[in-house]
Amino acid sequence: MINPIWLRTFSTLVAEGHFTRTAERLHMTQSGVSQHIHKLEEFFNTPLLIREGKQFYLSDAGERLHGEAKALLFSMAKIEQLVAADPAFEGLVRIKSPGSIGLKLYKHLLALQQQHPKLVIDYRFAPNREIEHSLSTNTIDLGFMTALPTSAEVVSQALTSEPLLLVTPAEIEQVSWAVLATLGFINHPDGAHHANQLLKNNFAEFNHIDEVKQSGFSNQISLILEPVSLGLGFTVLPAYAVDAFHQAHLIKSFRLPKPASETIYLCSPRRKVMPERVKTVKNAALRCL
Numbered sequence: 001m002i003n004p005i006w007l008r009t010f011s012t013l014v015a016e017g018h019f020t021r022t023a024e025r026l027h028m029t030q031s032g033v034s035q036h037i038h039k040l041e042e043f044f045n046t047p048l049l050i051r052e053g054k055q056f057y058l059s060d061a062g063e064r065l066h067g068e069a070k071a072l073l074f075s076m077a078k079i080e081q082l083v084a085a086d087p088a089f090e091g092l093v094r095i096k097s098p099g100s101i102g103l104k105l106y107k108h109l110l111a112l113q114q115q116h117p118k119l120v121i122d123y124r125f126a127p128n129r130e131i132e133h134s135l136s137t138n139t140i141d142l143g144f145m146t147a148l149p150t151s152a153e154v155v156s157q158a159l160t161s162e163p164l165l166l167v168t169p170a171e172i173e174q175v176s177w178a179v180l181a182t183l184g185f186i187n188h189p190d191g192a193h194h195a196n197q198l199l200k201n202n203f204a205e206f207n208h209i210d211e212v213k214q215s216g217f218s219n220q221i222s223l224i225l226e227p228v229s230l231g232l233g234f235t236v237l238p239a240y241a242v243d244a245f246h247q248a249h250l251i252k253s254f255r256l257p258k259p260a261s262e263t264i265y266l267c268s269p270r271r272k273v274m275p276e277r278v279k280t281v282k283n284a285a286l287r288c289l
Contacts, residue, residue, distance in 0.1 A: 002043065004076060007069045009036035010048065014058065014066050040065075088276040089116035095281070096134055097144035098190070099125040099221025100162065100238035101264060101289075105144070108288045109281060119277060125221060127189065131267070138269045141278045144285070146238075146262040155270045160289055161261040162238045164198045165253040169231040175254055177205040184215030186235040188224045191217075194236040201258040225251055238262060264289065 013022045013033060023030045041048050048062035058066060097105065102125045109121045126134070131143040136153035149156050166175060168183065180203075185195065187209075195209040206212075215233030218224045221241055228235055229250035242253050266282070268274060274282070 003039070004073070006036045006040045006043075008073060009033055010040055011066065011069045011073055013037065014062075019054075086276045087118075088280045090118035091275070091277045092120045092122060093142070093278050093281045094122045094124075094140040095142045095144070096124045096126045096131045096140050098128065098131075098146055098238075100241035101144045101146075103221060103244035104240035105285055105288055109284060112281065112284045116280075119280070121281070135267055135269050138272055141268065141272075141274075142282060142285070143267040145265045145267055148263075148265060149267055153270050154267050156265040156267040159264045159266050159286065161263050162240060163255065164194050164236055164260045164262065165239055165242050166198060166234065166236055166256060167225060167228055167242055167251050167253045168234045169228060170250050170252050171231070172234075172252055175234075175256075177203045180234055181205075181212065184213035184233040185209060186215055186224060186227050186233040187217040188221075188235065188237075189219055191235065194238070197260040197262075198236050198256060201260070202256040 009022070009026060009028070012026055013019065016022045016025060019030050019033050022028075023033050026033070037049060044061060044065070046061045047059050048065060049056040050059055095105075095109075102123060106121075106123050109123065113119050113121050128145045128147040128149075131140075131145050132149045132151055132154055134140040135143045135149070136151040143154075144159075145156070146162070168175060168179075172179060172183075185191065192209045195212075199206045199209070216227045218226070222244070224235060224237060224241070225245045225247075227233055229245075229247050239253075242251070245251060266286070268278075
């Protein structure tokens with residue numbers, strides 16, 4: 001295999017046309033430059049330079065090598081730049097979070113992308129189990145979870161907590177168990193978990209959400225409050241999802257005497273060094289939360 005250092009010396013010598021200037025440019029001795037050329041000629045078993053006193057010109061083999069060396073050295077320099085490059089505002093960042101956190105974060109991250117168009121945000125809503133799997137298999141860069149990950153392949157840190165709110169149609173002035181039982185529950189994928197967390201300690205009549213009349217279901221975080229706004233039932237949701245609802249005047253949220261909340265964890269793959277672009281997005285998310 002050709003030594004790239006010898007090639008660089010050869011290419012520089014051809015560009016400078018002088019051994020002394022080449023040595024100065026490469027911070028070498030003149031004898032060191034001569035040695036590199038000699039090693040190349042030994043490698044190819046043919047002269048590359050025709051020397052006439054202190055001057056030289058290229059042999060046919062030297063001409064061919066010069067043409068190939070320029071392209072090869074350029075490619076090597078490009079590879080070095082690509083491998084070492086770690087721009088803070090350029091490249092793809094893949095994120096997953098539960099829907100409520102996503103409703104809070106996504107618009108802020110899009111604003112960041114507007115400022116830095118070469119930054120590409122791939123944001124997907126997913127349940128905690130899927131997020132943890134994606135992190136442990138290195139298929140996403142960041143995850144926000146509302147359950148502490150159990151995989152040894154995932155690093156996590158607690159960031160903040162998100163309150164769970166009871167949400168009813170706007171005309172409900174006060175909540176009681178009788179009012180909720182009449183309205184019925186608008187369920188969603190985390191509905192039973194959220195309802196059991198919040199309602200169990202605030203209503204003596206509550207045993208399990210399955211015992212409450214079911215008035216609807218939606219698996220789209222942005223649509224869960226639509227039936228509530230139409231007076232069709234109540235639900236329990238994290239605060240960020242409630243704050244993001246586009247018709248806030250049609251719903252009413254209640255913080256009950258015995259509050260419940262979910263801890264938000266920032267998670268990343270354990271066996272992956274975090275690139276600068278991911279740090280940029282992480283810091284923007286931390287400022288938002």
